[in-house]
Amino acid sequence: MDRTLQIESTQIHDAGDCYVIAEIGHNHQGNLETAKELFRAARECGVNAVKLQKRDNRSLYTREMYDKPYENENSFGATYGQHREFLEFGKSEYKELQRFARELGLTFFATAFDFRSADFLAELNTPAFKIASGDLRNIPLLKYVAAFQRPVIVSTGGGTIEDVQRAYDAVMPINSQLSILQCTAGYPCAFEEMNLRVITTFRERFPDVVIGLSSHDSGIAMVVAAYILGARIVEKHFTLNRAMKGTDHAFSLERGGMRRVVRDLQRVRLALGDGQKSTYRSEVAPLLKMGKKLVVAADLPANHVMRGEDIAIKSPSDGLAPYELDRVIGKITRRPLKQDENIAIEDLDGSR
8 A cells, every 4th residue: 555645845754855854843942033044954955844842821821830939940830831931932933934944945834733733833834733742542632633624743652542543533534634653752762662663663653654762862873774774754743053042952952963864864765775686787896896707727638527526616707707607617628728717618518
């Protein structure tokens, strides 16, 4: 079964390149110009899409959580609610970022953390929705977002296979434009907890949807392994500087890392090839030098019966291949042969 997902002009499928999402989240620190700089840097790295996170903080959090003191080195407000409000963009910022993303040729969408945020993004006509791991079990939100009939990308951190199946069963009857991402909701994620083989599990269990990886590790190598296992969407957190204020920066990629992610994912698609073993033009010269042929071990007279000790295997490989040895032994020389001379079938008669 073909699995494809169309996001704007890009079709994501098994035979294609990986779709790379630079997850900016709130690494813009509530500053529009910083967000634009992140978009610009992400475009320079070659990603397909940039993503923010949208929350309607008053309706999302309990009053107790909203008013909870939040005074630490990463805080942008005295309470958690004030901290979150400081980081949140409104409609004017989103519209400006939409315009800027179009100018750069980037796809721009966001994670909807609640119903009001889903409405907000739908009114802006964002081309896709992301659902965070924390809402994998939030079936009402999943169904609500699915009804907008735009691609829905769901992270699965902290979930069980039963949770993922439940989410799949909720979305697919409404909207088949679904992608499921393997994810471990550790920030950062330990390598021994990434469990990349779940990508294979998802591909086998959900053969009609694109599978991907939301990767919270602090390196770049795992995305290549994920692609080989069948992930065709990769999401990596992105920052201008890992030392910036905020909890996500430390495990986010800077420009150099994101650039290598895009480069290596493109290389691995090419490197996987078509599975047909063949000889490439680039191999001919090295193998001529390194390969072997059958030659005469010492001068031989005519009418000599070829024995194993009469034959040497030497480079270069511009003669009879060593696998022809059994065809030569027992044959009779038609003419005298010199040491190191190539042995040719036409210089030999049948066995005596």
